[in-house]
Amino acid sequence: MEQYYKRDISCGNCNHSYSTLKVKSRYIRPLTHDTDFCSTYHSEETNPLLYYVSVCPHCGYAVTDEFSNKFTAESLQAIRTKIQKHWQFKDFGQTRTVKTAINAYKLGIYSGIIKKETAIVMAGLYLRLAWIYRTVEKNTTQEQRFLKLAVEQFEISYSTGDFEEKEMSEIKLLYFIGDLHTRLENERQAFRYFQLVIQHKTKEKEKRLVEKARERWYEIRTATKLQATS
Structure with a gap:
């Protein structure tokens, strides 16, 4: 466990506090880099991509550091109706398998869509999930699927200018x-x-x-x- 640290998070939806694991920076050692900045890592244990999405175990609302902390009444109602209402307690805050990480991403994507996160945020989710399918799962079909979704969101971001709010x-x-x-x-x-x-x-x-x-x-x-x- 020494390669991880715990980050405490307060859920923006249900206000419960929970902790999730992140990989310590000194253990993140990329082996290769692709032209789209996708990196491969020595092992699953030190692959930061697997820990990019944080999932509240109490309500199922999933976020990344790029998510906005602002909620509209409409988005909160949608999260509680479409996610929280059907959620059964599950802890994503331990060491993750690739399958667990993919499930976390899909929860993050669903949460982002329901909350109406910006295109640049959604693009980042789709792209990183595509990277997991490329480098770990070796699933070209799923990689291409999420690359397509990523580029669509990047193009929307370019047309709306929402990327200017991020470090892009x-x-x-x-x-x-x-x-x-x-x-x-x-x-x-x-x-x-x-x-x-x-x-x-x-x-x-x-x-x-x-x-x-x-x-x-x-x-x-x-x-x-x-x-x-x-």
């Missing part, structure tokens, strides 16, 4: 959208978004990311030309 630059958001479209084999959309990164007015501030986008843009352009001549 416009260039990074555009890069994410381009990369995920590449993984979904939507080359035309990917090309467009990478081009937006390359031409962005603040590109000098994030040169490394712009260079990555330029490399991906060039790969797509080259592949398209080869297809056209074959």
Whole structure:
């Protein structure tokens, strides 16, 4: 248990306090990084992705650190009617299996939809769940399913600007959208978004990311030309 620490949380829905485990930062040692910033880890025990979502054992309302603390009367009523009413006490605050973590994510996604969390928050949930399916479960079908949901939310975030409330630059958001479209084999959309990164007015501030986008843009352009001549 030494690789974990307990975080105490007060549930925004039912006001009960509970604790959940997180992986201590010194134990988080990524082995590899993908182009969409997905990391692989040495073991399930030190994989922080499995502990990203916190679940209240008393009412079932699940959150991430990105969730807003603000509730409307409508959202509270929806949570209590659609989640809490059907919930039986279950403790997600112990060490997690991959299956338990996936269930926590799905509760987080359902909670976020009911509460009407912002698109950038929902995109983060969908993307991290896709990463689990990629790196741990090796389930390409489910990975693609959640990548598609993630990119849809990222695009909504770009159009509404809600990403500005989080630690996400416009260039990074555009890069994410381009990369995920590449993984979904939507080359035309990917090309467009990478081009937006390359031409962005603040590109000098994030040169490394712009260079990555330029490399991906060039790969797509080259592949398209080869297809056209074959």
